[in-house]
Amino acid sequence: xxxxxxxxxxxxxxxxxxxxxxxxxxxxxxxxxxxxxxxxxxxxxxxxxxxxxxxxxxxxxxxxxxxxxxxxxxxxxxxxxxxxxxxxxxxxxxxxxxxxxxxxxxxxxxxxxxxxxxxxxxxxxxx
Numbered sequence: 001x002x003x004x005x006x007x008x009x010x011x012x013x014x015x016x017x018x019x020x021x022x023x024x025x026x027x028x029x030x031x032x033x034x035x036x037x038x039x040x041x042x043x044x045x046x047x048x049x050x051x052x053x054x055x056x057x058x059x060x061x062x063x064x065x066x067x068x069x070x071x072x073x074x075x076x077x078x079x080x081x082x083x084x085x086x087x088x089x090x091x092x093x094x095x096x097x098x099x100x101x102x103x104x105x106x107x108x109x110x111x112x113x114x115x116x117x118x119x120x121x122x123x124x125x126x127x
Contacts, residue, residue: 053090054099057081061102071110078103 060066060078067074082099085091091099 049090050095053085054095057085057099061106067106067110068113071107071114074110075103075107078106 057078060074060081063074079100082091082096082103085099086093086096
């Protein structure tokens with residue numbers, strides 16, 4: 001829902017920018033100021049969108065119960081979500097690499113926990 005709202009705002013700002021340029025005969029100075037402000041708003045929206053997407057993904061990453069219950073499915077969900085965010089241009093390649101590495105680490109952790117039940121009493125994924 002948040003992502004759809006942000007995409008909608010971004011499209012509205014871009015549309016307003018084109019209407020402003022096509023529909024008025026303002027001076028170049030006013031047009032430049034408007035363009036700079038609009039670009040800054042779009043950049044800020046992208047930062048908010050990126051931050052929210054990464055935070056949401058990290059909630060999935062830190063869901064220890066789901067991870068330990070079904071490590072393969074949780075790993076697949078983490079990878080697919082990260083790849084989807086990258087395809088949507090919400091995160092960049094560096095973010096994607098970091099997220100995939102964290103997903104692989106979470107899978108390794110869950111597999112180790114299943115193989116060595118003694119560690120069920122000791123520590124957690126967040127230690």
